[in-house]
Amino acid sequence: MLKVLGVLLVWSGCVLWGMRAAAVLYRRGKMLDDIGRGLELLERDLALSRDAMPELLKRASHRKTQQGKWLFLNCMAELEKGNSFADSWHAALDKSDLTRQDRDLLAGLSHVMGRFETDGQVQALSRLRVVLERHTEHIRRQAQSMGKVYSALGVTVGGFVSLMLV
Amino acid sequence: MESYRQAVGVLPQPLRAQALAVDELVMARTEEVRLRVGMPPTLVLPEGEWPIPGAVPVDTGLLGQVVELASRWSLHTVLEQLRRGYLTVEGGHRLGLCGTAVMEGGTIHALRDLSGANLRVARQKKGIAGPTAAVLCGEGQLPNTLILAPPGAGKTTLLRDLIRCLSSGEVGRPVRVAVADERGELAALWHGRPSMDLGSCTDILDSCPKALAIPMLLRGMNPHVIAVDEITDREDIAAMEQAVGCGVALLATAHGSGPEDLKRRPIYWEMVRKRIFQVLVTIRVEEGRRVIQTDAMERFLC
Numbered sequence: 256m257l258k259v260l261g262v263l264l265v266w267s268g269c270v271l272w273g274m275r276a277a278a279v280l281y282r283r284g285k286m287l288d289d290i291g292r293g294l295e296l297l298e299r300d301l302a303l304s305r306d307a308m309p310e311l312l313k314r315a316s317h318r319k320t321q322q323g324k325w326l327f328l329n330c331m332a333e334l335e336k337g338n339s340f341a342d343s344w345h346a347a348l349d350k351s352d353l354t355r356q357d358r359d360l361l362a363g364l365s366h367v368m369g370r371f372e373t374d375g376q377v378q379a380l381s382r383l384r385v386v387l388e389r390h391t392e393h394i395r396r397q398a399q400s401m402g403k404v405y406s407a408l409g410v411t412v413g414g415f416v417s418l419m420l421v
Numbered sequence: 422m423e424s425y426r427q428a429v430g431v432l433p434q435p436l437r438a439q440a441l442a443v444d445e446l447v448m449a450r451t452e453e454v455r456l457r458v459g460m461p462p463t464l465v466l467p468e469g470e471w472p473i474p475g476a477v478p479v480d481t482g483l484l485g486q487v488v489e490l491a492s493r494w495s496l497h498t499v500l501e502q503l504r505r506g507y508l509t510v511e512g513g514h515r516l517g518l519c520g521t522a523v524m525e526g527g528t529i530h531a532l533r534d535l536s537g538a539n540l541r542v543a544r545q546k547k548g549i550a551g552p553t554a555a556v557l558c559g560e561g562q563l564p565n566t567l568i569l570a571p572p573g574a575g576k577t578t579l580l581r582d583l584i585r586c587l588s589s590g591e592v593g594r595p596v597r598v599a600v601a602d603e604r605g606e607l608a609a610l611w612h613g614r615p616s617m618d619l620g621s622c623t624d625i626l627d628s629c630p631k632a633l634a635i636p637m638l639l640r641g642m643n644p645h646v647i648a649v650d651e652i653t654d655r656e657d658i659a660a661m662e663q664a665v666g667c668g669v670a671l672l673a674t675a676h677g678s679g680p681e682d683l684k685r686r687p688i689y690w691e692m693v694r695k696r697i698f699q700v701l702v703t704i705r706v707e708e709g710r711r712v713i714q715t716d717a718m719e720r721f722l723c
Contacts, residue, residue, distance in 0.1 A: 307498050334494060337437070339489055340494040369492070370489075372500060373497040376497065
């Protein structure tokens, strides 16, 4: 009985590992998509209101979805400490669950926001969104293909280890 | 002291902490904070400039940080002001800037390689205009009044308190005062609310050039008095001339060391010649004290 239970535990553990690896990929795509929408809101708001960064970030963070919201909120919290926008944006990215690759992609914004005329900032946001969309699409495709691989790998490895134990 | 604390809020750390560590008496008397590249930051008091204890010499990076903080990380919101060499921060404090002007089509496009900054602490001194207001309104109605004084003598402070006195009815009945606050120093509007007390019957048009603001206020706000700070352009004079013809009293300030400057500067002489103002108020600093004098403008016509 104990042996059966052990085999079941090992198998389900491997299956869960595979599913988790797949979920991480799916979540990464969703997170980037969410940040992209936040940036779109920021871009449109800046073009229309030409407001100051704290107000723009505050409005961009008034969204129901989590990741984009926390990125902007964390950036605002850093600004309130009296840090520069570049340092605040980097700190906010570091606090997020984004991968190094994603963070590097978004980090470029720190050298543009609040430093140039409105049109220049809007253009930079627009360009970043295009690049981000392409990157997100790539991650999404990767999640679709690799997600299935990870899930199948979990089931197979689980089955194989279980067989070995039996 | 609170004004000082608020003003030095635009300084980056650790300079801010060093500026806040000075004696409270010094804080209360500080008029300006000076930052010059290569030199230690100093505090300007009535008796002279004193270095901030423990502060290291200023570099261009620090000046950039000051501008970033003063603009609330949003240069795009203050570009017009920056082109004129200053920006107004929360509380009405003014950050004057020096550097290399980038010219485009004969006008200043931007400032680069910042070399110095002057943070002027804006303070409201309630009651200082009481005696002057009483003299000006002695005959019932406020005459068109020009306040003339050198930079730092307290023109804006006096004008601010005169507006408050007139608007709150401290001398006679309250009158509607419309303020063309081009630099945002008089009222220091913050999200639509004035940081300075300008009285209960005051309407404020912020950040709008005086030449545009005066006709707008005349058309829309039906004022008894229009107040403007620092006349510098011919367009300002033309707009004020229009207002005088509409039966509105004018209160304005201008840079000048004394009445003799009215004749020296063609733009001022034009105002005198056109008899826009009836009364001249001058401020002199004598032995650290400010002396306010009121004269009829007619005296300086000959």
